[in-house]
Amino acid sequence: MKCLFLSLACVFLVSGAILADSGEFGVKDAGGGLAGAALYQDAGSILMNPASAGLLRSNCFTAGYSRLAWGIGGSSIERGLGCYVFRQPELGGAGLSFTILNQDVSYYAKLGLTIAPELRLFDRELAFGITGVWYQTGYRPSHFEGHDIGLDPIFIETTHKNAFGLSAGVIGNIYERLWFGLAARDINEPNLALKDTVGYGKRPIELQAGVFYPVDRYFRPSVDFMWRNETINDKELIRVRVGAESHLPRGLKFRVGYDGTGLDFGLTLHSSALFGGFDIDYAFVYPLEKDLADVGAVSHHFGLSIWSVKKRPVKVDLAAEGVSPAGVFVPGVKGQIHGTLSNIGKARSDGFSVSLSYRDTSGLWRPVFPVKYLDGLPKDSTVTLTWDWKPKEAGVYTIRMVVDDDGRDTPKINSKLAERNEENNISETTVTVGISGNIEFVIGTRKGWVTRLEYLVEEKPLVPIVFFEPGDAELDSEEIELMRIYAERLGHNPDANLIIEGFFDPSDEVECTTGAELALRRAEAVKNALVSIMPESEKQIVLANEIYCAKPEYRIDPARARANPDLIAAENRRAEMRIEYPAAKTRFVEYSLAAGVTEVPTSVTFDDSTVAILKRNEDAIVLIQGGFGAGEDSTIALARAEALRSRLENYDPTILPGKIRIVPGWDGADVKATVSGEGILWAPTVSKPNVMGFQDLEPHFTEITLTSTGFDDIHVDSSRVNMVTPDGYLIRNVHRGPGLPPAKVRWDWLDEGGHLVVPDQIVRVQAEIFIGEKLVVFMSQGKKGRLFLRVKDIQRKIRKLLVVQFIFDETEPTSHFLESRLDGLAHDIVTQARAKMAPDVKLAGHTDAIGTEKHNQRLSERRAARELSVLRLYLIHHLGVKNSAELDAWLAKEGIVVDAAGYGDTKPYTLQGVSDDGLPVILGNNETPRGRTVNRRVTVEYGIDEDSPYRQK
Known part of the structure; x- marks a missing residue:
């Protein structure tokens, strides 16, 4: 009887050892052919290669349950695992793992502790790992059929055995996306046999090496070779393991593999809904060994991994290198402060702010605006920032620059970036304000005149x-x-x-x-x-x-x-x-009308909260779109929109003009009113006016006298005299040379580009004195210290208006707000005509450079034609005429030409004469996505004659 149960024991234990191979590792590895030596997928990967703990993206807990060889009658072989990896970016990771394999007559458990440092070698990721494992095998003699309790000499002393094992591994990124892994398991061959006769015996050394190369998200293959120092049928155990993974949409991952004894299939569902994300895993193993396949001894693995929020390594270290004044400071005179900072870390930083503040003579800290923003800083790079600062009084000031500070709570620091060293972000210096020298200005003629002027006003989209x-x-x-x-x-x-x-x-x-x-x-x-x-x-x-x-x-x-x-x-x-605008109903009015009807239904009411938003928010408008149905003339669209606008204006007469805009629609006899904030994002800025021509400039120049005092004991290296705006922006340099500025300089009313200054723009005189490396700035003050140009006669303003930007390859506008401005253009045309100053209006359609020349030409013509039709609808509405025929008659009578043309991609969006050197600036660069977006447009150019308020009648 004893021999019988011993034989049975050996059968069960040997079968357990064989089945343990598919149950040794994590669920993801089991579904991918066990070809995971170069992979780090979750915490369970440390069972395959200890080095994986040093490369996981964040902390991870993985649990699993398996039914092995399901289908063998009368047996129940189960496996459970739990693994946790703690990651410390740039240092590596540590892991704790526990697995247990359980069957009726025995169990096999191991508890592992893993350490895996992370390295960078030749700018490649690399991790080494080592795992110490405590093994225990245990047996249940009472479960052996025919066992004599307490009489068996094998189990009389103990029913379990402990042993210590050691495993190690390395994973590295050896070239671009190619990864290599090597794992050595049970290096010391731990012995788990009872009395050297029963049980698993020595665990053999197992070496596994492999590569992983993710070709793309859909094909991510890995190939491993495994060698074990044991023989089966007098042959060394060497297996080729192959696996592949595919990342499908919606967080689904599919695996397939061959592990040397069976075909493996795996599935993972990933979600980022909780923590740093979680995985639900399943793997299926089909044996290729005939005996196991015949009885359907398949294995099923189930797993769950929970990730913490990804820990990004702190590689950035911003340092304030120094802060210094750019010259000698005089009370009430603007000067400059330079601050130098660098990134001495190992990686480029994200965007951050830099603040400047000063402690005044009363001891209070005060900010210097603006707070500077840098869109990141590369490693090993240095940048110098400049602030304008105008001290109010003489004295000693402390100037402080703080890197990565938003300046909201000076002198407290509000930082955003994680850095290696937060202590090197501040630099301070002291500045003594006060100098005995001074320059006074006397302007000969402060007011210039021209009799006629033509200037261009353009918009920057x-x-x-x-x-x-x-x-x-x-x-x-x-x-x-x-x-x-x-x-x-x-x-x-x-x-x-x-x-x-x-x-x-x-x-x-x-x-x-x-x-x-x-x-x-x-x-x-x-x-x-x-x-x-x-x-x-x-x-x-x-x-x-x-x-x-x-x-x-x-x-x-x-x-x-x-x-x-x-x-x-x-x-x-x-x-x-x-x-x-969340406090308002986005579309707060919508209704349909019968054919030919324009009146607003009596059931339409307005929400006071919407009106309040129009008043509190500068750019909030109501955009009313009127439509027309089948068989109706398109001119009824704006009539319907106008009816609702009048109703809303009557509801609250305090609503400012221009806050309610109307646009034509083409989707049936509907009227829709929407609260819109498109103007915040789409309203163009107006560029600096560019004078195109003028007549009779008087005087041709003005003379300025400069009196310098208090510089007797100061060596002045050089000086400059500039004509500037009140904010200090350069208009024209009129002198530069060694020593103090001359006693007299002249200015011819032109800017650096040779253009006449814009009428009514205030101009001041600025003297810059260079003393060594220091700069002292003086500026003319008060009413007597300013100059400006006036127009005696009619001035003609040419407006170049951006009407519409379009969706790619379409005639549909990106913003109805922009298109609604044609309403104002129609109003200007009618007003000018009634004042007998008929303007000519030119609409120009354009495209980007994508596509053929022929296609872009047709598209630009269609875009221009669309906006011409919209402008004509607005003109019909403002004039009160009935149809297009009556509009054409009115235009002919007034001598007004309104035409449209397409130019394809031949005229990128360009602003004339707005650079400091007076040259055009191309905004529509077809080499950039922003430039191409700007070029999908229709612009309109028209002139308005304005009677000068200074005209001598």
Whole structure:
């Protein structure tokens, strides 16, 4: 009988050892052919290769349950596991693991402690790991059939055995996306046999080496070779293990593999809804050994992994290198402060703010505006910032620059970035204010005159989209300036919410969930830039992104321009902005009318909260769209919209003019009124007026006398005399040379580009004195210290108006707010005509450079024709004529020409004479996504004659 149960014991124990191979590792590895030597997938990966603990993206807990060889009658072989990895970025990770394999007659358990440091070698990621394992095997003799309790000599002393094992591994990124892994398990061959006769015996050394190369998100193969120092049928045990993983949409991952003894299949569902995300795993193993396959001895594995929020290594270290004055400071005179800072860390920083403050003579700390914002700083780089500062009185001041501080609570510091060293972010210096020297100015002729003047007023378009480089989430300097405009406008619209949504594109070369994280980082970058400029705007900003695995959402479908994939991809890597007024109903009026009816139904009422928003928010408007149905003339559309506008103005006469705008629609006899904040994002800024021509300038120049005193004991190296705006911006340099400035200088009323200064612009005289490395600035003060130009006669203002920006390859506008400004143009045309100063109006349609020349020409003509038809509807409405025929008759009578033309991509958006050197500035650069967006437009150019208020009649 004893021999019988001993034989049975050996059968059960040996079968358990064989089955343990598929139950040794994590669920993800089990579903991928056990080809995981170069992979780090979750906490369970440390069972395969201890080095994985040093590379996981964040802390992770993994639990699993398995039914092994399910299908063998009368047996129940179960496996449970629990693993936890704690990650410390840049240092590595530590892990704790526990597994137990249980069957009727025995169990096999191990408890492991893993240490895995992380390294960077030749700028490649690398981790080493070592695991110490405590093993225990235990037996249940009473479960052996025919066992004599207490009489068996094998189990009479003990029924379990303990042993200590050691495993080690390495994983490294050896080339681009190619990873290599090597694991050595049970290096010391722990012995788990009872009396050296029964049980698992010595655990053999097992070596496994492999590579992993993710070709793309859909094909991520790995290949491993495993060697074990034991023989089966007199042959060394060497197995090839192959696996592949595919990342599908919505967080779904599919695996398939061959582990040398069976075919493996795996499935993972990932969600970012909780913590840093969680995985639900399943793996299925089908044996290829005939005996096991015949009885259906398949294995099922179930797992759950929970991730903490990703810990990003702190690699950035910003340092304030120094702060110093740029010259000698005089009370009441503006000077400059230079501050130098650097990134002495190991990685580029995200965007951050830099504040400057001073402690005045009374001991109080005061901020110096503006707070500077840098869109990140590369490692090992240095930058110098400059602030203007005008001390009020003489004395000794302490100047302090703080890096990564938003300046809201000076002298307290409000930092945003995590840094290696927070103690090196401050630099201070003392400045003594006061100098005995002074310069006084006497202006000969402060007022110049011209008899006729023609000048051009242009608009600089805004695009509420931020574009990014592949894989990047940083704003460039142009976009930071855009954020300054938006931050200021948000301040004038306290009820507005700015919704920011980031997007990714396949050109970012990221996986679906990582792409969603990149999209969120892009939205956060825009928000951070705005908040750094105006901290109080934070409560108005809402991020629309969610972290889940999804396909890219295209602004432009790549299928629409297959010949230009790189250009389209550049426009899809973006963050978009839109405005909502949450306290108001977005569409607060909507109704349908019968054919030919324009009157507002008596049932229509208005919400007082909507009216309140119009009054509290500078850029909030009501946009009323009137439509026309089948068989109706299109002119009825604006008549319907006008009826609702009149009704709303009568409801509350205090609503400012221009707060209610009307636009024609084409979707039936409906009227819709919407509260819109599009003006915050789309309203163009007006560029510096550019004088095109003038007559009879008197006098041709003005003479300025400069009297310098108090410089007898001071060596002045050089000086400059400038004509500047009251804010100190250069208009014209009229002298530069060694020593003090001359006693007299002349100015011919022209700017640096040779253009006449704009009428009524205040100009002051500025003297800059250079003493060694210091600069002292003096400026003419008071009414006697300013100059300006007047127009005696009629002045003609030529306006170049941005009417519409269009959706790519379409004639549909991106903003009805912009198109509604044609209403004001129609009003100007009618007003000028009635004053017998008929303007000529030219509408010009344009496109970007994507597409063929022929296609773009036709598209630009269609765009211009659309806006011409809209302008004609507004003219019919303002004149009160019945139809297009009557409008044509009126235009002919008044001698007004209103025409439209298309120019394709031949005329990128350009501003004339706005640079410091007077040269045109091209905004519509077709090499950039912002420039191409600007070029999809229709502009209108027309002249208005204005009677000068200084005209001598």
